[in-house]
Amino acid sequence: MHKRRLLWQLFPVYLLTMLLTLLAAGWYGSRTLKEFYYEKTGGNLMSRARLLEEEITRQLAKGEDYHRIDDLCERLGGPASTRLTVILPNGRVVGDSEKPADEMENHADRPEIIAALAGTPHPSVRPSDTLGIDMMYVAIPLERDGRVLGVLRTSVPVMSIEGSLRAVRWQVAGGVLVVAILAAVASWFLARRITQPLEQLKRGAEQFARGDFSHRLPTGDSVEVAALSETMNQMAAELDARLRTVIRQRNEVEAVLSSMVEGVVAVDQRHRVITLNQAGARLLTANFETARGRSLEEVVRNPRLLALVESVFSEKEAVEDEIVLYDPDERYLHAQGTVLRDMEPPGARPGEIGVLVVLHDVTQLRRLERVRRDFVANVSHELRTPITSIKGFVETLLDGALQQPDDAVRFLSIVAIQTDRLNAIIEDLLTLSRLEQDPQRTDLTLEPGRIREILESAVAVCEPAVTEKDLTIDLTCDPGLQANVNAALLEQAVVNLVGNAVKYSDQGQTIHVEAEQVPSGEIVLRVRDHGCGIAREHLPRLFERFYRVDKARSRKLGGTGLGLAIVKHIMQLHGGRATVQSEPGEGSIFSLHLPHPVEASEPA
Ligand code: ADP
Numbered sequence: 001m002h003k004r005r006l007l008w009q010l011f012p013v014y015l016l017t018m019l020l021t022l023l024a025a026g027w028y029g030s031r032t033l034k035e036f037y038y039e040k041t042g043g044n045l046m047s048r049a050r051l052l053e054e055e056i057t058r059q060l061a062k063g064e065d066y067h068r069i070d071d072l073c074e075r076l077g078g079p080a081s082t083r084l085t086v087i088l089p090n091g092r093v094v095g096d097s098e099k100p101a102d103e104m105e106n107h108a109d110r111p112e113i114i115a116a117l118a119g120t121p122h123p124s125v126r127p128s129d130t131l132g133i134d135m136m137y138v139a140i141p142l143e144r145d146g147r148v149l150g151v152l153r154t155s156v157p158v159m160s161i162e163g164s165l166r167a168v169r170w171q172v173a174g175g176v177l178v179v180a181i182l183a184a185v186a187s188w189f190l191a192r193r194i195t196q197p198l199e200q201l202k203r204g205a206e207q208f209a210r211g212d213f214s215h216r217l218p219t220g221d222s223v224e225v226a227a228l229s230e231t232m233n234q235m236a237a238e239l240d241a242r243l244r245t246v247i248r249q250r251n252e253v254e255a256v257l258s259s260m261v262e263g264v265v266a267v268d269q270r271h272r273v274i275t276l277n278q279a280g281a282r283l284l285t286a287n288f289e290t291a292r293g294r295s296l297e298e299v300v301r302n303p304r305l306l307a308l309v310e311s312v313f314s315e316k317e318a319v320e321d322e323i324v325l326y327d328p329d330e331r332y333l334h335a336q337g338t339v340l341r342d343m344e345p346p347g348a349r350p351g352e353i354g355v356l357v358v359l360h361d362v363t364q365l366r367r368l369e370r371v372r373r374d375f376v377a378n379v380s381h382e383l384r385t386p387i388t389s390i391k392g393f394v395e396t397l398l399d400g401a402l403q404q405p406d407d408a409v410r411f412l413s414i415v416a417i418q419t420d421r422l423n424a425i426i427e428d429l430l431t432l433s434r435l436e437q438d439p440q441r442t443d444l445t446l447e448p449g450r451i452r453e454i455l456e457s458a459v460a461v462c463e464p465a466v467t468e469k470d471l472t473i474d475l476t477c478d479p480g481l482q483a484n485v486n487a488a489l490l491e492q493a494v495v496n497l498v499g500n501a502v503k504y505s506d507q508g509q510t511i512h513v514e515a516e517q518v519p520s521g522e523i524v525l526r527v528r529d530h531g532c533g534i535a536r537e538h539l540p541r542l543f544e545r546f547y548r549v550d551k552a553r554s555r556k557l558g559g560t561g562l563g564l565a566i567v568k569h570i571m572q573l574h575g576g577r578a579t580v581q582s583e584p585g586e587g588s589i590f591s592l593h594l595p596h597p598v599e600a601s602e603p604a
Contacts, residue, residue: 006195014187015180022176022183030169037165038136042123045138045154048082053152056086056095057142060149069095083135085153086142087113094150099130107153112139116151125158134158197225205232213240263333263359266340267309271296274340274354283359285327305335305357312337312355322362334360371544378546382425382560386418393418421558428562431492432545435569444573449487451515451523452477458494459513465502466511473498477515483523483594485574490592493570493578494525496563497590501529503557504588522576523594530587539580543568567592 059069069086077084077097086095091108093101107113112124116139128135139153197220204217213236217229257264263280267273273291276299281288284300291299297306304323311319316339323333337357341350393411401407452475459466459473466473494513501511512528534542534549541547546561548554554561564578567590571578575595582588 006191006198010191010194011187014191015184018183018187019180022179026169026172026176030165030172033168034165038123038125041136041156042138045082045123045136045156046121046140048080049138049140049152049154052076052084052154053140053142056152057144057149060086060094060142061144066094066101070101071095073097073101081156083155085155087139087151087153089117089148089150096130104130110137110139110153112137112153113151115139116141116153117148128155131157134162197222197229201225201229201232204229208232208236208239211243213237213243261361263357263361265296265300265305265357265359266354267296267357268354269313269352271309273299280359283325283331283333283361285325308335308337309355309357312339312357316352323359331361331363332366334362336360375545378561379425379429382546383422385555386421386425389418390415390422421560424558425560425562428560428566431566432562432569435489435566435573444486444489446484446486446574448482449485449490450479451481451483451485451525452479454485454487454491455494455513455515455525458491458498461491461495462498462502465499469502469505470508471502471505472508472510473513474510475513477513481515481517481523485594489570489573490525493567493592494527496567497527497592500559500563500590501527501531501588503559504531505529506531521596525592525594526589528587528589533584533586533588534580534582535584536582539582542580543578 056069056072059072062068073084073086073095074097082097084095084097085093085107086101087093087107091106091113093104093107095101096104111126112121115122115124119141121138121140123136123138125134125136127133134157135155136158137153137155139151141148142150142152197218200218200220204215207215215236217233219226219229257275257277258279260277260279263283264275264277265273265280265284266275272293272295276286276288276291278288280286281291284302284305286299296309300306302323302325304321308319308321308323318336318338320334320336323335325331325333335357337355339352340354340356342353343350393415397408397411401411455475455477459475462473498511498513505511509530512526514528515523515525517523538547538549542549543564545565547564548559548561551561567578571592571594576593579591579593580588581591
């Protein structure tokens with residue numbers, strides 16, 4: 001439906017009402033005025049007739065000489081501005097102030113004459129047959145001694161009455177016009193006064209709709225508008241508060257989701273992503289920014305995850321699965337899918353709106369499990385080799401070899417070597433398990449120690465092997481260099497590294513043992529050899545337990561495969577780390593990185 005402005009609805013009605021009222025008042029006024037005028041004129045004519053009644057009756061009574069009557073009419077009518085006519089009961093006109101009486105026709109049929117002769121004189125207005133204009137007539141009977149001698153008629157042209165009335169009407173119309181203009185202006189202002197506050201309310205409401213709740217509507221001066229704007233202001237304040245609460249809650253939820261380590265993916269009934277947090281996007285290598293609203297198939301191309309979501313949809317209960325991703329490293333995700341329920345409205349039976357999947361990255365856990373499994377297998381394997389050997393030789397001895405002294409000595413010395421080997425493995429395992437215990441334990445104390453002293457005593461431990469292989473050890477270290485260390489453990493680590501360098505160096509080579517403070521503040525201890533070196537693919541796993549590049553060679557050299565694992569643990573206890581650089585055929589550099597020392601180096 002076509003809508004009009006309130007102003008244009010109110011204003012014409014006001015205006016029309018006022019105009020009609022004024023017209024009605026004007027019409028009624030002019031009618032009353034006319035009636036009043038007629039009455040007054042009638043009365044006037046009547047009194048004039050009554051004034052002349054006596055004189056005319058006397059003349060009539062004198063008899064036949066009607067000339068005198070005609071003259072009398074002419075004489076009296078002129079000054080009185082009234083037409084006077086005298087008529088005999090038979091209708092014959094015997095005197096008239098305007099026309100010669102004998103030229104006039106019989107007046108017996110004139111209504112005022114009939115009324116006067118009937119004894120009920122009353123004014124009548126009609127066009128004059130004689131003069132041809134509208135006239136008002138009043139006629140009274142002229143009686144003497146109970147006999148009607150004639151009728152005296154007084155009349156005035158109504159033209160003059162109408163003229164006066166018209167003038168009055170024009171004045172009234174002028175007044176109506178002025179009042180109408182004033183009324184129009186007044187009703188315009190009145191309508192504006194009603195519509196203006198409504199306009200303001202409308203503008204305010206539009207501002208609210210745009211989200212600007214700081215705006216307040218003016219209260220205006222009418223009770224109704226004040227109440228309305230008050231209510232709207234309250235509504236705006238309420239909305240503002242609710243909106244803030246909603247935004248705060250959304251921010252909180254988003255903060256929680258984005259701070260979670262677990263990945264969270266929520267999809268609706270149509271498999272479109274409702275929520276995907278940063279961790280989820282990272283774990284699934286999806287685009288966090290664009291995921292929302294798109295279908296899960298598009299966002300995550302993993303059939304296992306899609307199947308999990310599907311089975312939660314179909315089974316309507318929690319489902320767990322492990323998802324393996326290759327991108328390119330192997331990663332394990334533990335996924336838990338549950339039905340996503342709507343908690344709105346509170347108290348109602350929750351409806352199912354989709355599926356929620358929580359993803360935990362269990363790669364580390366799986367890796368550790370594998371390492372542990374491998375470790376147990378390795379330990380068993382490592383222990384079994386010397387034990388099998390010992391058992392074999394002991395059985396051979398028991399089977400009679402004991403009787404041959406040469407063989408017996410050789411076999412027993414092999415048994416002794418294998419026992420040493422067993423012992424070495426067990427020693428190393430014990431060292432490792434000690435190191436693996438809680439690093440906070442009290443017997444591990446770190447205190448400032450001179451690095452050079454530690455390096456020197458480690459080199460001294462390896463002295464026999466060095467001499468045996470005719471190697472040279474080149475030690476470079478500022479005697480003042482200090483670090484926060486557990487001297488015994490750090491020495492053990494250096495011994496392991498120097499021991500390896502000795503084992504894998506060729507006859508007559510030089511091993512460099514150095515320590516320095518690097519610009520980053522770290523203190524770095526290096527053991528550098530020019531031995532066989534290590535192929536690149538082995539480097540990442542070199543510090544794992546029992547990891548050996550060449551098992552046979554390591555065993556032959558009396559290695560347990562645990563030396564570098566022990567080094568790694570010792571460095572961890574120092575809050576540092578161990579690294580390796582190596583080039584096959586060129587040699588290897590093993591570095592121990594210690595965090596910032598407690599004191600700056602000082603001269604010895
Ligand atoms: P092992 O007791 O066998 O030496 P480690 O844990 O000390 O065990 O060393 C692990 C493996 O790393 C060794 O078996 C060897 O293959 C390799 N390795 C360690 N140090 C060196 C080195 N200086 N040069 C070449 N290979 C080395």
